[in-house]
Amino acid sequence: MPDLQEIVHEIADEMARRDDRGDVATYIPELAHVDPARFGLAVVAADGTLACGGDCDLPFSIQSISKVFTLTLALGLAGDSLWRRVGREPSGNAFNSIVQLELEKGVPRNPFINAGALAVTDVILSGHPPREALGEILRFIRFAAQDDSVFIDESVARSEKATGFRNAALANFMKSFGVLRNPVDFVLGTYFHHCAIAMTCEQLARAGRFLAHSGRNPDTGCSIVSAERARRINALMLTCGHYDGSGEFAYRVGLPGKSGVGGGILAVAPGQASIAVWSPGLDESGNSHLGRIALERLARRMKWSIFGQ
Structure with a gap:
């Protein structure tokens, strides 16, 4: 079984070294001040294990x-x-x-x-x-x-x-x-x-857990939505969650996800984990450039794509 914490640390370290960071959003002036060198990644597994890397405890605008x-x-x-x-x-x-x-x-x-x-x-x-x-x-x-x-x-x-x-x-x-x-x-x-x-990667990953576990919080057993509704929200995240970059995200990452122009992405590995990544630099579609790359790395190494291994 892959070591989740080790993989998260390795991905965070790789992203910290990259120069191709995208461009921060400037049309919302307050977001233009965010340091493009920031990167955070948090994963909450089905058993509640938390794996964090980089600036995972720094709040950012989830947009x-x-x-x-x-x-x-x-x-x-x-x-x-x-x-x-x-x-x-x-x-x-x-x-x-x-x-x-x-x-x-x-x-x-x-x-x-x-x-x-x-x-x-x-x-x-x-x-x-x-x-x-x-x-x-x-x-x-x-x-x-x-x-x-x-x-x-x-x-x-x-x-x-x-x-x-x-x-x-x-x-x-x-x-x-x-x-x-x-x-x-x-x-x-x-x-x-x-x-x-504003949320940290850890907070955002925890908030998305109900979508990874059929509408329930696996720690409390509390049902937030029905399993059917959770599936349908995930379907919309997969097809529409990255605007006109949604097809590319599905092709590269293979997970339901929702981006924000603050540089965050919430992604869901159904039955496995809830994931939040933050890198403020955006690609041409307004999605986190390194965030998508990091999730692609994570999904491949953990074999989490919904389309198979």
Whole structure:
């Protein structure tokens, strides 16, 4: 049996030595200050064993990874009726593209592009004040991670609000088609804040464990979602979790995963482990460049690809 901790350390050491780190996101000014030399990797195995390497205990902005948790919440609130307001197909376009929305009458292609996440956020609001909806999102992520220290980075949220013109355009466009039912400002404010949640790799890996274990936390035995719903969320992560780089991620890594422009990726090896990696430099699709390479190394060495060994 491979030594998981040894493999994680070796991968972290290799990534620390590489010069091809990608470019940090600059369109959110607060993210432009993040050191591109950072790299963290955390893996929580089925038996609860934690293997960490690099900057695994340093909080970072999870950005669009939060969409995994908001989708889980929205499905709990709306069930399959959610799919009348957002699709389940890969987009093939940039994560903030407005082109498809016009062609498809304001219905976003999937819940992980920005437009889709705005529709999901609207479902969670359900007429509640943004503060209450945001509190519910944060409580859920803290519960999944079993860690109450997970927090919202207010400086990142302010930075997103100050520069979020494309997201505002997407939200207003969807509102014009009746896809959003709450005030646009409420939806945007909640969205900017849940994308600004900060977590360490260890916290994020622990928060994703229910997706690796049929909807349950294997430590507590607590069921967070049904096994069927966990499978379907994983399916969406595989097909849509890396925007127009999702096919490449599935080809290279072979695991369900969700990226964020903060440089994080949450990946799931069903029945085996929950994995979080962080490297702030992004590739052309807005996904962590070294994060994807590290996960490819890990999946190969641990024989975790869902497509076989």
